[in-house]
Amino acid sequence: MSQENAQNNEIDASLEITPEMQAFYQRADAIIGVANSQLGPDAHSGQVGASLLYSAARYSASVASIGFVKGDDFAKEKDDIVEFYTKQYRQMLSDNLTDYAQNFDKYIQLNQDDKPTK
Incomplete structure (x- = not known):
């Protein structure tokens, strides 16, 4: 193990995962699960990735519009x-x-x- 990896492990061990962070990662994992479920003979990872980026952009535009x-x-x-x-x-x-x-x-x-x- 390199010194850098050892330092990263020490940092990771000291990083407290808050309930908010855990919920954030769980939501992300759920979205990744949906994306993975789209993989198949009719859609490869590049196509699914493009759809995921497009959906993130659409959703972000909607979120950004709140309050206007x-x-x-x-x-x-x-x-x-x-x-x-x-x-x-x-x-x-x-x-x-x-x-x-x-x-x-x-x-x-x-x-x-x-x-x-x-």
Whole structure:
């Protein structure tokens, strides 16, 4: 184990998962479950991923509109809204890519375990 991995494990061990964080991850896992259920002969992971990104964008637009009374006022905030969501997505994607790279062998094994046997 590298020193960096040891430090990450110490940080992870000291990180308290609050009930709010647990609920956040449970919702995310449920959405991933729905996405995975769409995989099959008619839809590969790239197609499902594209649909998932589109649905996240649609849902985010709806959430961002809450509190506005006029469409014109909402439209004026478009650039700030896009910047906010882009920044959030970039950080989450970066964190998950780092996690996947650090746990690549484990995740690849999990993916292979999910494949049906012939």
